[in-house]
Amino acid sequence: MRSLPLKLAPGSDLLISLQKIAQEQNSSGFVLGVVGNLSRAAFQCPGQSGPTVLEGNLEIITLNGTVSPNSVHLHLSLSDSACQVWGGHLEPGTLVLKGADLLVGLLDQSLPQEPSDPSQAPRVEIAVLPGCPWSTRALRMLGSLSIPHTVKSIDNDASFKAFNQRSELNTFPQVFIDGELIGGYDELSKMHASGQLETLR
Known part of the structure; x- marks a missing residue:
């Protein structure tokens, strides 16, 4: 496994950015760590019919799960300005506020890859x-x-x-x-x- 550091700019969509990296690298892997904040968070809570959306100065606490070229399955937890903790399944529309630094672990290929078809x-x-x-x-x-x-x-x-x-x-x-x-x-x-x-x- 190799580690890939990522720095996401303000306004970046957290989920889409991670899927884009997996597609560019043509590799699957895991989020190993994250530090940053969000201006908007969209996440699916258990038993709810639709995503919960929060806006404001939101601090990322954890981001765990897997990424691949075709899918991203991540769970997000965050704190709002009152230090109330929220969390659930990460959805598109989760936007970086000032910045986010991530470390992604990508799985090495055991065999050389053939030219893309x-x-x-x-x-x-x-x-x-x-x-x-x-x-x-x-x-x-x-x-x-x-x-x-x-x-x-x-x-x-x-x-x-x-x-x-x-x-x-x-x-x-x-x-x-x-x-x-x-x-x-x-x-x-x-x-x-x-x-x-x-x-x-």
Whole structure:
């Protein structure tokens, strides 16, 4: 196992950033440690129908779990300004306030990797806007159905312009299958309702 230090800038989406690193490294691993704070935290509490969302100056206490190119399963605990502790399953839309330093342990490959085969890449690609509730719902749907997917975070003007030119859309999420735009959350939801989405596992 090798250790990879990460420094996340203000406004970074914690979950999306970790999944992006796993995809770039093409490796699975664990979060070994974290220090930082959040401006917004989204997490799923046991027995609740939807995520709990807190905003303010939130201090990260722990972040435990696994990361891989196709999924992130992490549990977050944090403290609010009154020192009340919260926690649950980390959801998209959890945003860094001033900064976050993480140490991720990535599993070494026992055999040399073959050159990447485009046919083995996830068929689903999704561009999301950090903090966007529809992007969060789309990511949750893909994750709950175990649909392999690549996440692109729209966190600067250049990435926004690139996807705007590609799709001619100004809204997010934007979902592509085999490189072709299918639309946003509504279209993804319709595919789920018809059973088409499950065929992409």
